[in-house]
Amino acid sequence: MLLTAARVPVGPLDFDPLTEDDVVSRVAEAVDRGRGGWISTPNIDILRRSARETSVRNLLGSADIVVADGAPVVWAARLTGRPLPGRVAGSSLLWSLCTAAASGGYGIYLLGGEPGVAERAARRLMTHAPGLQVTGTCAPAWGFETRPAEVEAIRARLIAADPKIVFVGLGCPKQERLIAALSESLPGAWWIGCGAALDFAAGQLRRAPRWMQRSGLEWVHRMAAEPGRLVRRYVVEDAPYALRLLVASARRRAT
Structure with missing residues (x-):
């Protein structure tokens, strides 16, 4: 595990107080030294699941870098009196890490999404970061993990393919379990569970406007885009948990 400032506890997980630029710099430095690792980017939904499932909590907590992909997580840290520098979204890291990979001359691999999504994402990423080497893509069939x-x-x-960064967009905890199973085969590579980032990069889904991202309202945009899948998750499950987390964080500071 990489040495960094003391992690900040938020709910069931501990987070590294890093910015997106910090994460990119640490990964680039580690790749240059031949060292691999993996990055976890929990949001409030993943935090809720971690609170409920010990196996998920232990898996995410074992990542070399754990950063907050969700405004409520950042708000909760601030309420404890140990603020995180800000949100670090997996969907943003995809682009910034690819820029670093193009600059450093090392390859990436895109794993996840429906057939064709990773290939479309690769084309857009290569346009964004000239010289980027996409050493392979893969869209696993439904239920492949069984x-x-x-x-x-x-x-x-x-x-x-021998990439130095592997983006795994299969949703939590499937992507993290696959990373845990495969990472030993590429010890010099960095792995990141990036959720829907490949869909965003491919244009399959549209990210929220920047003002919504900055104000913590990206979930509203996502819910409007996929109401059948996300309304219950965000409104019935995540919102009450987020409220309890914020209250508990404020009480922790008070004591």
Whole structure:
């Protein structure tokens, strides 16, 4: 695990007090030294799940870098009196890490999304970061994680591609479990579970306007875009948990 300033506890997880630029710099430095690792970017939904499931909490907490991809997480840290420098979204890290990879001359791999999504994302990323080497893409079939032969086929493709950064967009905790299973095969690579970042990069989904991202309202945009999938999650499950987290964080500071 990389040495950094003391992690900041927020709910069931501890977060590194890093900016997006800090994360990119640390990854680039580690790649240059031949050291790999992995990045976790929990949002409030993932934090809620971590509070409920010990296995998910332990998995996410074992990441080399844990940064907050969600305004409520940043707000909760501030209420404890140990603020984080800001939100670090996996969807933004995809672009900034690819820029660093193009500059450093090392390859990336895109794993996740529906068929064709990773390829479209790759084309847009290469336009954004001229010289970027996309050493491979993969869209695993639904339920692949229950079929060992398919997991091993993905491992073989990754070893052959030999990327230095692997973006895994399968949703939590599936993407983190796959990272845990495969990362030992590429010890010099960095892995990041990036959720819907590949869909955003491909143009499959549209990110919220920047003012909504900055004000902590990106979830409203996401919910409006995918109401059938996200209304219950965000309104019924995440919002009450976020409120409890904020209250508990304020009480922690008071004591």
